[in-house]
Amino acid sequence: MSATARRLGLLLDDISLEHAEPAGHPERAERLRAIAREVDAGGFWDRALRLRSRPATRAELEAAHAPKLLDLLERELPGQEGHVDADTYFAPRSWEAALHAAGGTVQMVERALAGDIDAGAALVRPPGHHATGDRPMGFCLVNNVAVAARAARAQGAKRVAIVDWDLHHGNGTQDIFWEDPDVLYVSTHQYPFYPGTGAVDEIGEGAGRGATINLPMPAGAGDAEYEHVFARAIGPALRAYAPDLLLISAGFDAHVRDPLGQLRLSTGAFHRLTHRLRDAVGAAPIVAVLEGGYDLEGLATSTRAMLEALEGPLAAPACSQTHGR
Ligand SMILES: [Zn+2]
Numbered sequence: 133m134s135a136t137a138r139r140l141g142l143l144l145d146d147i148s149l150e151h152a153e154p155a156g157h158p159e160r161a162e163r164l165r166a167i168a169r170e171v172d173a174g175g176f177w178d179r180a181l182r183l184r185s186r187p188a189t190r191a192e193l194e195a196a197h198a199p200k201l202l203d204l205l206e207r208e209l210p211g212q213e214g215h216v217d218a219d220t221y222f223a224p225r226s227w228e229a230a231l232h233a234a235g236g237t238v239q240m241v242e243r244a245l246a247g248d249i250d251a252g253a254a255l256v257r258p259p260g261h262h263a264t265g266d267r268p269m270g271f272c273l274v275n276n277v278a279v280a281a282r283a284a285r286a287q288g289a290k291r292v293a294i295v296d297w298d299l300h301h302g303n304g305t306q307d308i309f310w311e312d313p314d315v316l317y318v319s320t321h322q323y324p325f326y327p328g329t330g331a332v333d334e335i336g337e338g339a340g341r342g343a344t345i346n347l348p349m350p351a352g353a354g355d356a357e358y359e360h361v362f363a364r365a366i367g368p369a370l371r372a373y374a375p376d377l378l379l380i381s382a383g384f385d386a387h388v389r390d391p392l393g394q395l396r397l398s399t400g401a402f403h404r405l406t407h408r409l410r411d412a413v414g415a416a417p418i419v420a421v422l423e424g425g426y427d428l429e430g431l432a433t434s435t436r437a438m439l440e441a442l443e444g445p446l447a448a449p450a451c452s453q454t455h456g457r
Pocket residue numbers: 298299300383385423424425
């Protein structure tokens with residue numbers, strides 16, 4: 133691996149702020165403002181390729197979602213506000229924000245597959261990993277990472293891997309790729325916890341059997357447990373799968389400061405875990421997509437730690453020595 137810095141793509145658009153939360157909701161626009169301040173402080177814009185999002189096309193969305201659901205959302209959401217379930221709100225411009233979140237993630241993937249960037253981060257709202265093929269839930273309207281994975285496949289990527297380190301299990305992503313052998317879905321998550329899925333024996337079905345890997349973590353687990361699981365399970369699985377593209381469902385609610393769960397990752401852990409993923413996928417590009425993370429400081433500093441690890445040289449011997457190729 134080269135010791136030179138890598139080209140990073142970044143997407144952080146104002147349209148994501150237009151998904152305006154009801155008072156007191158944890159999935160709030162201020163999350164993205166906190167990240168933006170940290171990205172500014174880190175000087176990333178001086179070096180990164182900045183992408184401006186565009187809405188996902190109907191065909192891109194249909195690769196992951198049922199036409200019936202898309203018809204309903206297109207009809208009911210624009211210009212309106214309300215809830216699709218107790219947790220999942222929408223504001224007048226939420227549908228536009230959701231289309232841009234998915235479309236922006238697709239663009240990042242396209243630039244990564246074209247070789248314009250080595251790694252990228254789509255810092256978007258609303259998040260996506262709970263949205264199933266036919267049902268929005270858990271703060272998520274459209275499954276950004278799933279739409280992007282299918283777009284990557286359509287563009288010629290033979291195998292796509294998704295590592296989801298959000299505190300919560302990405303039930304929507306698992307559901308969409310349940311029978312798909314060409315997209316490996318790997319999740320660490322607090323378990324048992326919302327949304328209830330993600331047991332270790334959920335491994336996919338049919339042709340997709342074995343292409344879903346769930347690594348449930350007990351409440352209280354922290355850096356040491358995650359380092360172990362990434363070194364012993366996720367690294368080897370990624371090496372064996374040899375994806376053309378790695379997507380990270382990058383939620384930061386497993387941070388010790390987060391108010392929603394009981395996992396205890398430090399900010400530095402997100403740097404080290406990102407290095408482990410880079411080490412495991414070799415030259416394949418990596419695109420991170422923002423999911424959860426509800427403590428502003430934990431969210432923003434952890435996002436920065438991940439970006440620094442995506443961008444910088446893969447130098448830390450501690451990351452590669454213990455499990456060399
Ligand atoms: Zn989460």
